[in-house]
Amino acid sequence: MAKKRFFEVTKSFLVLIALFFASALFAQQNTMYTTMPNQFWRNVQFGGGLGLGFGSGYTDISLAPSAIYNFNEYVALGLGVQYKYLKQRDFFASHLYGGSVIGLFNPIPEIQLSTELEQLRVNVNLDGSNSNSQNYWNTGLFIGLGYRSGNATIGGRYNVLTDKNNIYGSAFMPFIRVYF
Template identity: 35%
Template sequence: MNRNLYFVLLMFASFSLSSFSQNRGDKFGDHMRYGGSVNLGFSNNFTTIGVAPSAIYDFYNGFSAGASISYYYTERKDTFFDYKSNVIGGSLITMYSPLPYMQLSAEFEQLNVNRTEGIIDIDPYWVSGLYLGIAYFTGNVSLGIRYDVLYDDGPQGSIFGSAISPVLRAYF
């Protein structure tokens, strides 16, 4: 299946959930939650900073859907080789809670990668990810793991080192 089909399926799932609307007296804003994540990584000559604010709408019976924008900056300073990247993009996410403490998720992400290796500017390129995840959640916070079914570790592939990544979300 191609990436566009994944995107269409995810969009269909997100918008079909609206048929499970809340009571007619409820206001749209009563079901909105805002949050996201912040990523910070520091090591010897290496820095990564990322922010990803998002908004989700709580539908009926544990279904939620929303969107996120993201920005990541990475820099590695080395004696012979410097590396910098600026990555900006967005994602659509659907979440379902079959149990009070469990959250299943599907997220489609598109990222535009701009990077410099040494003195060479690499042509910008787009990377897609389709993440399927499971998390434990309590209150406003969920902690779990996700898997990118479109993961590509090629030279213009995923910006992440593995198809498996941790998930930490907070929505208020």
């Protein structure tokens, strides 16, 4: 029941974000309409992550593009998508995909605080047995702290929703975040 409520809250939050951006774009006077799209896109930054890992019978490929809107020099809000493929030869193959909402706060130019709500669909296929395959949703709520220099931030984040069924090996994860 708690997960159902969480999904409802998440959907409501995403609808409010969409309404906010829609009202910001269309609430301007007609004289401002021609300059508004340019002003909007000046505050948008694109970035994300790319990961490749190969080992003895192990493959890890991930792609996670995202975009943020800078409200001012202190606050930004964005959306991201993610796809990850994991395979351990003779054991399993897994596909993870989903999206995230990220909020960034820069109290001073060098420090970045972040929160990120991530929702991933996990599909795990165990080799040799379809009956042990798993398909489920995994939710993460990350709180992060990083050092920022220009467009890049390096730091760590902690998943406050970690439990024994978490898809990550640890609740704490280092990160490098770059937006252009």
